[in-house]
Amino acid sequence: MSAGPGAFTSSVPALPRRLVPVFAIAAGTAAANLYYTQPLLVDLRADFHAGPGAAGWVPTLAQVGYALGMALVVPLGDVLARRPLILRLTALTTLLLCVAPFSPSLTTLAALHLLIGLCTCMPQLLVPLAADLAPAEQRGRVVGTVMSGLLVGILLSRTFSGYVGEAAGWKAVFWAAAGLNAVVWLLLRTSLPVESPRPHLPYGELLRSCFTLLRRFPDLRLHSALGGLAFGAFCTFWVTLVLQLSTLPGGYGARTAGLYGAIGVTGAVAAPLVGRFADATRGRGINVLGCALILASFGLLSIGRSSLLLIGLAVVLLDFGTQASHINNQARIFALDPAARSRLNTVYMVTYFTGGALGSLAGTRAWVHSGWNGVCVTGATLAALALLLLGVRRLADRPAAVRHTPVT
Numbered sequence: 001m002s003a004g005p006g007a008f009t010s011s012v013p014a015l016p017r018r019l020v021p022v023f024a025i026a027a028g029t030a031a032a033n034l035y036y037t038q039p040l041l042v043d044l045r046a047d048f049h050a051g052p053g054a055a056g057w058v059p060t061l062a063q064v065g066y067a068l069g070m071a072l073v074v075p076l077g078d079v080l081a082r083r084p085l086i087l088r089l090t091a092l093t094t095l096l097l098c099v100a101p102f103s104p105s106l107t108t109l110a111a112l113h114l115l116i117g118l119c120t121c122m123p124q125l126l127v128p129l130a131a132d133l134a135p136a137e138q139r140g141r142v143v144g145t146v147m148s149g150l151l152v153g154i155l156l157s158r159t160f161s162g163y164v165g166e167a168a169g170w171k172a173v174f175w176a177a178a179g180l181n182a183v184v185w186l187l188l189r190t191s192l193p194v195e196s197p198r199p200h201l202p203y204g205e206l207l208r209s210c211f212t213l214l215r216r217f218p219d220l221r222l223h224s225a226l227g228g229l230a231f232g233a234f235c236t237f238w239v240t241l242v243l244q245l246s247t248l249p250g251g252y253g254a255r256t257a258g259l260y261g262a263i264g265v266t267g268a269v270a271a272p273l274v275g276r277f278a279d280a281t282r283g284r285g286i287n288v289l290g291c292a293l294i295l296a297s298f299g300l301l302s303i304g305r306s307s308l309l310l311i312g313l314a315v316v317l318l319d320f321g322t323q324a325s326h327i328n329n330q331a332r333i334f335a336l337d338p339a340a341r342s343r344l345n346t347v348y349m350v351t352y353f354t355g356g357a358l359g360s361l362a363g364t365r366a367w368v369h370s371g372w373n374g375v376c377v378t379g380a381t382l383a384a385l386a387l388l389l390l391g392v393r394r395l396a397d398r399p400a401a402v403r404h405t406p407v408t
Contacts, residue, residue, distance in 0.1 A: 022191045023130050023146045026090075027123035028153025029184045033093060033116055034062045035154050036177060039162040039242050039257040040170045047170065048106040056364030058110045059239055063357035065117025070124050070349045075210060077125045077342030079201045083192040086125050090185045093119040097178035101171035123150055124349050128341035131334045133193075140331040147330065151323050158238070158261030166255045210343050217336050217344075222393055223329040224348045226287055226386050228355025233294050233382040234322045235356040236363035237301065240375045241311075243367055248306055256308075263312045264319035286328035288390055293321030295383035302376040325386075326352075355382075 037044065041055045048055075069089075076085060096116045103109035127146055134142035164173045201209075214220055241260060245252035297318035304310025333344045359382065366374030 024149025027150040032153040032157030035157040036161040062113040062117040065114040069118040069121030089122040094181040155261040155264040224351035227352040229386040232355035232359030233379040235359035236379040290321040290325030291386040298380040
């Protein structure tokens with residue numbers, strides 16, 4: 001049986017080719033809002049006279065808000081028209097970004113980031129919509145392209161924030177971000193398709209159905225856990241990078257940290273290729289490769305902690321590994337129940353960004369107590385746990401495969 005309103009099929013028009021880049025740009029611009037503060041932590045500490053641990057709460061609460069938005073708002077995509085919902089969330093995000101520069105304290109800025117994260121769940125309504133619009137044989141490629149835009153936005157947000165923050169101060173970053181989100185609102189308002197009415201389901205039942213889906217699909221539990229661990233490792237690194245760079249002989253700051261975001265784009269642009277491969281195979285080899293690359297990146301970060309070149313190489317491995325695993329995870333879960341893609345995405349992305357929030361917090365704590373060694377050990381442990389989960393699942397699947405092997 002299907003959880004919730006599972007007996008309906010999505011009634012949206014076929015996917016126009018021009019919508020794919022629009023979705024990718026919108027997803028990237030929205031996701032960037034969560035990460036502008038990461039290269040600015042040193043500046044925020046100085047401006048608000050706070051310690052490194054206190055400043056780390058700003059990006060951490062942004063991740064928590066994002067997880068809350070996915071838990072409480074994204075499931076509505078299965079029962080409400082997504083176009084007005086997406087436009088309202090984008091408008092609210094723009095307003096909050098305009099208010100952020102006027103924060104009188106770090107506590108206020110952190111609280112605003114909780115709300116910014118909540119409203120920035122908009123890309124997780126776009127991704128299931130893209131999956132609904134795409135033909136089945138192209139779904140992985142389309143989702144991969146949209147997610148590539150999202151990850152490019154995450155990575156370039158650091159470059160953008162670093163340059164603007166160093167040139168004009170951290171407040172200018174938020175004013176510029178508000179302008180970008182306003183442009184995206186206009187772009188989406190003229191591009192998003194109008195959907196037919198969707199089945200009604202009481203809000204409480206809609207949320208409970210997410211737990212039904214989690215119980216029903218073992219693959220949803222597995223790929224959600226893999227996503228949370230991989231993204232936790234990813235955030236462990238990025239939330240502490242600027243702190244490590246500031247200790248090097250050159251005393252590097254926000255601009256240098258931002259440049260590493262641009263370097264990481266080389267890993268993100270491979271997402272459509274990963275999506276095509278996911279369309280052609282149902283295996284978990286992509287997850288194994290992705291998690292192994294994340295693990296290798298933290299080994300390289302430990303060895304090359306004072307080398308800008310080796311840190312750059314590690315960034316490419318980390319970003320490609322995270323993106324490859326993420327695209328394969330989403331390709332797997334969207335195939336489970338076409339009528340519940342928003343809720344499937346909710347379960348997955350709540351776990352994913354809860355992992356990111358915990359990774360941000362763990363990375364900051366590790367830096368405070370153990371320095372860069374602690375950061376590398378924390379990230380490597382999360383990647384190793386993901387590989388362990390894959391190994392356990394493979395062993396669990398093996399007896400089933402043996403039972404179903406025909407006797408000759």
